[in-house]
Every structure is written in C-alpha cells, then in structure tokens.
Amino acid sequence: MGKKVTVVGAGFYGSTTAQRLAEYDIFETVVLTDIIDGKPAGLALDINQSRSIEGFETKVVGVSTGPNGEGYEAIEGSDVVVVTAGLPRKPGMSRMDLLEVNAKIVRQVAENIAKYAPNAVVIVVSNPVDEMTALAQLATQFPKNRVFGQAGVLDTARFTNFIAEELNVPVKSVKALTLGSHGDTMVPVPSRCTVDGKPLSELLPAEKIEELVVRTRNGGAEVVALLKTGSAYYAPSAAAARMAKAVAEDSGEVVPVCAWVDGEYGISGVYLGVEAELGATGIRKVVEDKLTDSELAGLKEAAEAVRAKQADVADL
Numbered sequence: 001m002g003k004k005v006t007v008v009g010a011g012f013y014g015s016t017t018a019q020r021l022a023e024y025d026i027f028e029t030v031v032l033t034d035i036i037d038g039k040p041a042g043l044a045l046d047i048n049q050s051r052s053i054e055g056f057e058t059k060v061v062g063v064s065t066g067p068n069g070e071g072y073e074a075i076e077g078s079d080v081v082v083v084t085a086g087l088p089r090k091p092g093m094s095r096m097d098l099l100e101v102n103a104k105i106v107r108q109v110a111e112n113i114a115k116y117a118p119n120a121v122v123i124v125v126s127n128p129v130d131e132m133t134a135l136a137q138l139a140t141q142f143p144k145n146r147v148f149g150q151a152g153v154l155d156t157a158r159f160t161n162f163i164a165e166e167l168n169v170p171v172k173s174v175k176a177l178t179l180g181s182h183g184d185t186m187v188p189v190p191s192r193c194t195v196d197g198k199p200l201s202e203l204l205p206a207e208k209i210e211e212l213v214v215r216t217r218n219g220g221a222e223v224v225a226l227l228k229t230g231s232a233y234y235a236p237s238a239a240a241a242r243m244a245k246a247v248a249e250d251s252g253e254v255v256p257v258c259a260w261v262d263g264e265y266g267i268s269g270v271y272l273g274v275e276a277e278l279g280a281t282g283i284r285k286v287v288e289d290k291l292t293d294s295e296l297a298g299l300k301e302a303a304e305a306v307r308a309k310q311a312d313v314a315d316l
Helices: 012-024 039-048 095-116 129-140 152-167 206-217 219-227 234-248 293-313
Strands: 004-008 029-034 059-064 080-083 121-124 147-149 178-180 186-188 254-262 268-279 282-287
Touching: 004 012, 012 029, 012 039, 012 234, 029 039, 039 059, 080 095, 080 234, 095 121, 095 129, 095 293, 121 129, 121 234, 129 147, 129 254, 129 268, 129 293, 147 268, 147 282, 152 178, 152 186, 152 206, 152 219, 152 234, 152 254, 152 268, 178 293, 186 206, 186 293, 206 219, 234 254, 234 268, 254 282, 268 293
Parallel strands: 004 029, 004 080, 029 059, 080 121, 121 147
Antiparallel strands: 147 254, 178 186, 178 268, 254 268, 268 282
16 A cells, blocks of 8 residues: 555546546555546545445545646655546547647646656556557656556457457456557457457457457447447546556556557557556566567558657647
C-alpha cells in the first residue's frame, strides 16, 4: 500500500476505472479529477460509501480542476496517471474525428501531469489513442517507456469474447491477440489465437475468423451505435485498470499496449500496438514474437498509417 493512482476525467470511462482501481484494494489513494465542478467529489463520496460492502480500504478523492491547472496539486506523488479526458464518440464519428478537440485537452492534462507528478507512469486512453499517446509523451517530455496507451488489451478482450461466443466455450479457454492501431489498421493475430490450446484455424473456417476480426475492429463503433449517447466504458475501464495494476505491482505482465517501438519488427520511431512487459518503470521492454508474413505486413502498414498522423500531433 502507500501507492497513489490518478484518473483524469470523471466521465463513465474515468469513473468506472477509478471504481475498479479502488476495488482492487492495492492502492492507498485513487484520485479522480474532472473539469466539472463537484462531479468527481460526488463520485468519490459514492464509491467510498461502497467500501464496507465490497470490502476494500482504498480511499477515493475527487477533485475539480480549473482552466489554469487549479486543483492538479492533488495528483502529486501519483505512481500512475490514467488519462481518460476528452470527448467520447457519437454515432457516425470515427476516432480520428476527435483528434483536434481532444488534442487540446490531452496536451493541457499532460503538462499538468509533468508539473505535479513528474515521476508518474502515464497510461493514455483518450481517443484517437495512438495519436494522443504520442502527444502526451511530447507534452510531458517523459521518457517514452513511461508513456503508453491502452488499446490492445481492450481489442484482444473483444476478440476473445467474440471467439468464445462463436464456439460456445468459456472465455478462459480462449487465448487471442491483436496488435497494430486502435481502429482501422488493427492487426488481429490469428496465428497466436488458440482455444484450449488448439489453433483457432483448426476450429473455424478462414472466412468466419475474418468476420470476427472485422467485428473486433469495429467493436467500439458497434457499442456506440447501440448506446447512441456516449461510447463503451465497462470493457475499456477493465483494460485500463488492469494495466495500471501491472505497473503498480511491478508485475512484468506481458500485454498488448500502444508502446514506443524502436527497431522491433523492423519498425522504428512510432507509437504502435505491440506486446510489452509492464512494470514500475512503465514499459520494461517490447516483446517481439513470431508473426506470419501477412501479420507482419499488417503491423508495418499500421505503423506507417499511425506515423503519418502522429507527425501531425506535434502541432496540435
């Protein structure tokens, strides 16, 4: 205990992430911040009142922040900061439609993190996540291993769920993986997908696997279209909280994240969805595993698509 984690943004995503982090009962404090006056304090009060029922001691603190960084002193000493701030998608919007509006928000948040929590590991979930992660690193000036994005854990979880439902098997029997970007150039890795140790390709025909891949790629949009107001947050918050936990516990867990890639897979100088080992320093190392030629080609294609857009964020 004694550890502190901050979640910036108290929308559905942020507040659910704060709840999950509190319920792990591994932190002394979870700080929840938002620009809406009173909202984070109200949510914190509510979550704290659940402690005796759910059996956790972590204290949640809600803080409203101002346009000039007022309130951010509350995040001081945070070991991990999860950035959820920004607008969610509406039906018909792509993640890229959020680029400019969320860039301004994420830049300001990142500058305040650098000022008040200079030793924190930063996990970015604001969309479009590949670009916002690059922007957060530029704005904080933190070493690249300490700034990374959440995408692969969520995409992999969606893929896992679809495979389990298609085959009517328990989710725990499915091992799946997605790499690349969070969105159109997502690279599911069927060669690394198994069900009870059997290769997925032996259990489903190629066109059915492709169908599940497409559904995974559009997983967020499918939820947005059904909800009509706002976007997914239960699975995304589970993914972000799990990553923060791996950092806080210095676990060495290997998960797919949006990480700085520098030479791995023959790709350099870009934030991209790859597998990485997480620990107290953030990304301990990018884990290179065997991919088929077409999977590797897909990853390189994703890298170039993201690289082009990440080059633009420096000016936003």
